[in-house]
Amino acid sequence: MSRITQTLSALDAAGRKALIPFVTAGDPDLSVTVPLMHTLVEAGADIIELGVPFSDPMADGPTIQRASERALLKKVSLRQVIAAVAEFRTRNTTTPVVLMGYANPIEAMGVDAFADAASSAGADGVLVVDYPPEESREFARVVRAAGLDVIFLLAPTSTDARIRAVGEIGSGYIYYVSLKGVTGAGHIDIDAVSKRIPLIRDMVGLPVGVGFGVRDGASAKALASVADAVVIGSRIIEEIENSPADEILPRVKTLLSGIRTAMDSVEVTA
Numbered sequence: 001m002s003r004i005t006q007t008l009s010a011l012d013a014a015g016r017k018a019l020i021p022f023v024t025a026g027d028p029d030l031s032v033t034v035p036l037m038h039t040l041v042e043a044g045a046d047i048i049e050l051g052v053p054f055s056d057p058m059a060d061g062p063t064i065q066r067a068s069e070r071a072l073l074k075k076v077s078l079r080q081v082i083a084a085v086a087e088f089r090t091r092n093t094t095t096p097v098v099l100m101g102y103a104n105p106i107e108a109m110g111v112d113a114f115a116d117a118a119s120s121a122g123a124d125g126v127l128v129v130d131y132p133p134e135e136s137r138e139f140a141r142v143v144r145a146a147g148l149d150v151i152f153l154l155a156p157t158s159t160d161a162r163i164r165a166v167g168e169i170g171s172g173y174i175y176y177v178s179l180k181g182v183t184g185a186g187h188i189d190i191d192a193v194s195k196r197i198p199l200i201r202d203m204v205g206l207p208v209g210v211g212f213g214v215r216d217g218a219s220a221k222a223l224a225s226v227a228d229a230v231v232i233g234s235r236i237i238e239e240i241e242n243s244p245a246d247e248i249l250p251r252v253k254t255l256l257s258g259i260r261t262a263m264d265s266v267e268v269t270a
Contacts, residue, residue, distance in 0.1 A: 002096075002124060002125075002147070002149050002171070002172060003094070003096045003124045004047060004096045004098070004124050004125055004149050004172040004173065005149075005171075005172065007046055007047060007094075007095075007096055008046075008172075008173060008207045008228065008229070011046060012207075012228070016263075016264065017224040017227065017228060017229060017230060017263055017266065018046040018047055018173075018207075018209065018228060018229035018230070019044055019045055019046050019047075019220075019229070019230055019232075019256070019259065019260055019263055020045070020046065020047045020048070020049055020098075020209055020211075020229050020230065020231045020232070021040050021045050021048060021049070021231075021232055021233070021236055021256060022048075022049040022050075022051060022064075022100065022211075022231060022232065022233030022236065023036055023037070023040070023048070023049075023050065023051065023067075023233070023236060023237070023240070024050075024051035024053060024064065024067035024068055024070075024071055024237065025050050025051060025052060025053065025071060025076060025080070025081040025084055026053055026070070026071030026072075026074055026076030026080070026081070027053075027067040027068075027070045027071045027237070027240060027241075028070050028240060028241070028245070028248070029074060030071075030074060030076055030080060030084065032245075032248060032249075033050075033084045034084055034087045034088050035249060036240075036248070036249060036252065037050070037084075037088050037092075037097075038088070038091065038092065039249045039252055039253050040252070040256060041092060041095050042253060043252070043253045043254075043255075043256035043257045043260060044256060044257060044259075044260030044261075045095065045256065045260075046095070046096075046229070047095065047096045047097075047098060047124075047229070048095060048096070048097050048098070049098045049100045049127070049231065049233070050081065050084070050085065050097055050098065050099055050100065051064070051067070051068070051100050051101060051233075052078055052081050052099060052100065052101030052102070052105055053067075053068040053071035053072050053076050053081075053101075054068055054072075054101055054102045054104065054105060055068070055072060056102070057101075057102065057129075058102075058129070058130070059129045059130075059153075061234060063234040063237045063238055063241075064233060064234055064237055066237075066241065067237045067240070067241070070241075077105075078101075078105040078106070078108075078109055078114070079109070079117070081099065082099075082117050082118055082121045082123070083121065085097050085099070085118070085121040085122055085123050086120075086121035086122060088122070089121065089122035093122075096124040096125065097122065097123050097124055097125075098123070098124060098125040098126065098127055098149075098151060098172075099118055099123050099125070099126045099127070100126075100127040100129070101127075101128065101129070102128065102129055102130050103128055103130050103131055106128065111138075111139055111142050111143075112142055115142050115143045115145070115146035115148060116146055118146070118148060119146040119147050119148055123148060124148065124149060124172075125148055125149035125150070125151050125171075125172045126143055126148050126149075126150060126151065127150075127151040127152070127153070127175060129153065132162075132165075133152055133162065133165040133166045133168070133169055133170065134162075134165050136150070136152075136169060137169055140169040140170075144171065149171040149172030149173075150169060150170055150171055150172070151170065151171070151172050151173060151174070151175055152166045152170045152174065152175070153175050153176075153177055154166060154174055154175070154176050154177065154200060155176075155177040156177070156178075156192065156196065160203070163199075163200060163203045163204060164203060166204055167203055167204035167205060167206075170204065170206060171206070172206065173206055173207040173208065173209050173228065173229060174200060174204055174206050174207070174208045174209065175209050175210075175211060175231060176193070176196070176197065176200060176208050176209065176210045176211075176227070177211065177212045178193050178210050178211065178212050178213050178223070188210075188212075188213040188214070188219055188222070188223065190222045190223070190225075190226065193210060193223065193226055193227070194225075194226040197210070197226055197227055207228035207229060208227055208228050208229070209227060209228060209229030209230065209231050210223045210226075210227040210229070210230060210231065211230070211231030211232065211233065212231075214230055214231065214232040214235065214259075215235050216235070216258075216259070216262075217258050217259050217261065217262030217263075218262065220232065220259045220262055220263050221262040221263055221265060221266055224262075224263040224266045225266050230259075230263060232256075232259065235255070236252060236255065236256070239251050239252050239255050240252065
C-alpha cells in the first residue's frame with residue numbers, strides 16, 4: 001500500500017478529509033521550498049503537491065504561471081525539485097509528496113530516469129497535466145513499477161470513456177477540476193460537484209480530491225462535505241507573492257491552518 005493510500009485510508013477511518021496544498025518548487029526561491037513544505041505540514045497538510053516549474057503551464061491561471069516564471073528565473077530544474085523532496089524526507093518520512101507538472105521536463109530527463117530519481121528521493125506520486133490517460137499506459141507502467149502513484153485530472157466535461165480510462169491506470173486519488181477553465185478562476189458550484197463525485201468514485205474506485213477555485217475556509221469546508229480531499233494552490237501562491245520574504249512562512253501557515261480548521265468542522269456521515 002502506497003503512502004498516499006495509507007494516508008487517505010487513515011483519514012477516512014478517522015472521519016476526516018485530506019487537505020492537499022499545492023506550491024511551486026523554487027518560488028520565490030529554492031531555499032524557501034523545503035521550509036515551506038514543512039510549514040504546510042505544520043498547518044495541517046495531509047499530502048503536498050509540489051509543482052515543477054514549466055514555461056508553458058497551460059492548465060494554470062496567471063497566479064501559478066507567475067510562480068513558475070519566478071522559479072524559472074532562478075533556473076530551477078526538475079532535478080532540483082527532486083532534490084528538494086529528498087531534503088524534505090530527511091525530517092519527514094510520513095507526508096506524501098506528489099510531483100505535479102508537465103510532460104516536457106520529464107521527457108527531457110527520460111521517463112525511466114525520472115521515475116527512479118523521484119522514487120529514490122521519496123516522492124509518492126506524479127501528476128502530469130498534459131498526459132491523457134489514453135496515451136499514458138507505458139508511462140504509468142514505468143512509474144508504477146518504481147513505486148509511484150499515477151494521478152490524473154478529471155473535469156466536469158470528462159466523458160465516461162475518459163473516466164474509465166483513468167480508472168484502468170490511475171492510482172492514489174483523482175484530482176477533480178471543479179471548474180471549466182484554469183486554476184484560480186471562477187466560483188465553485190457545490191451542487192454540481194456533489195452530483196459528479198459519486199459517479200467518479202463508482203467508476204474509478206479511488207478517493208476524489210477537488211481543486212480549482214478553493215479560496216478560503218468556507219469554500220474548503222463546502223467541498224470537504226462532498227469530496228475526499230480538498231486541493232488549494234492559487235490562494236497559497238498569492239499569499240507567497242504578496243508577503244515580505246521573512247513573513248512568507250507564518251502567513252502561509254496562518255492561511256492554511258484556518259482552512260484546516262474549517263474542514264475539520266465538517267460532520268462526516270457514514
